[in-house]
Amino acid sequence: MRHNNDLRRTIVEMVYRGRDGHIPSAFSILDIVQVLYERVLRVDPRSPNWPHRDYFILSKGHGCLALYVVLERLGFLSREDLDRFCRSGGILGEHPDCTQVPGVEASTGSLGHGFPFAVGIAYGLRLRQMPNRVIVLVGDGECHEGTIWEAAHVAANLRLGNLCVIVDWNGSAAQLLPQDDLPLKWNAFGWSTRVIDGHSQADIVAALQHVSFQGIGTPSVLLAKTIKGKGVPFLEGHGHWHHRIPDEREYQAIMEALA
């Protein structure tokens, strides 16, 4: 999705100016977040707490730069908000904060919280017979957390058909624990499982069209194959760029790669 290089450049600018942030993690999920907000989620930037909105929970909070730039594009945030990323007086930090940021549904950053929080939202919506959809984005590294599997187990037993998890499957988890068959695991936990290309807009939309989002049913998981640092070859992969702030020379090189 070359068309969103402008968003990638904005992310790099924010990190360069704010002197903090996770560029590769944001690049890994940017295509997913953008497609969700532009083509899938029912949200209203003029009314972030609109009762009929769909809920998107970014459980892997350190990817929040992708969420910020998309929220700015939709009008939830201003350019000034982005400019004050990680600055005193700003509302945007290195993890999303729903107590300050319009459009953010959960304050995440400690991994393994957003997903069970979303399970509660999905169950509550069903209890109230509301058709809102709940989509959660978790990291494959985050799937090391026990609460991911607790919540997966609970959601499947509660038959939360209005819930869809997208796993940012960029291989982070396999860096540490290589024996990790994610499709097998999610299947075993009773989820409808599909592997998709997490950088293909068509693939993401098509997969979500297969999710019924009915109140009672099998919850769905999309295992989105992604590339950490996608879009800038020398950022891609699992090296030292995870939390690295580019210097002037590196900044120019990244911006050129995204030109």
Place this chain on the structure above:
Amino acid sequence: MTAPSIREQFAKTMLQLGQADESLVVLVGDISHFLLQPFAKRCPGRYLNVGICEATIASMAAGMAKLGFRPVIHTIAPFLVERAFEQIKLDFGYHRLGGNIVTVGSAFDYANLGCTHHCYGDFALLKTLPGTQIVYPGSPVEFDVLFRQSYRNSCMTYFRVPAHGHGQIFEEQDLTLGRGIRLCAGTNLTLVTTGPQLNNALVARSLLQNDGWDSEVVYLHTIRPLDTELVLNSARKTKRVLVIEEHMRSGGLGDDILRVLSMETGIQIDNLGIPDEFVRGYGSYEDHCRGLGLSAEGIVNRVRRQFGTPRRARSAEKVACL
């Protein structure tokens, strides 16, 4: 008809409130399942025995609170307060979502189950979370009244339900969240207590009269917000304060009282709680209490050791008690 235990009162209160308030939901970690069946039957969908996954129960409940539900999460104290502490801290506390934690297994109620099922650092932990309310109801009516007063507010409220009540009977109008109760007036010693230890404090008060101590008994069912005015007024009068509690000395009620009185002069303070050590060994709840000095005799001994005896033993005067 036998009076209900505090835990049974919890189930009754849920049933009564749940029938009138569709926002009340109860999530349990495979405990009190049968006790809560009347609520489950009358309030379909609003009772969930989620399973043995306390961290997820806490996060789920917070997610429901985001939608406007009033969640109650319930299991054995250490599994919620200690294991799921980060979920309580972030998903309820930082989010500023209201909710209720109701636990059993106060301090070492599960005496023979050992350290895994003990929880006597809970006040200390939860006090680090801004806005959290801490209630230690020592009788069924206290649970019922204080829960009704607080469960819909925007705070996270922790109810530490003990297996053993203190045996005193309060009227509804005497109970207000955050307001302590002066059970007995006194002149030269204040016994500040919470939870089941109230009973020992009252017995000790009688025994101490023989030494010339005229003890005021201050009972605090709410640890946070603390009734500082009641404590200050009593301490300024008696000049000697002994705090008695089933909590570790670090971070318990005693530390709060010390802070309240820190700017006062001429007041002696001592804290009879659980030493900052693990409670090891087995036996009954009463055995543990005796071993720790949390008994009427233990209180008397502590007063004698710490404060001696009044210079002039007063004649045992009858003091009006509530």
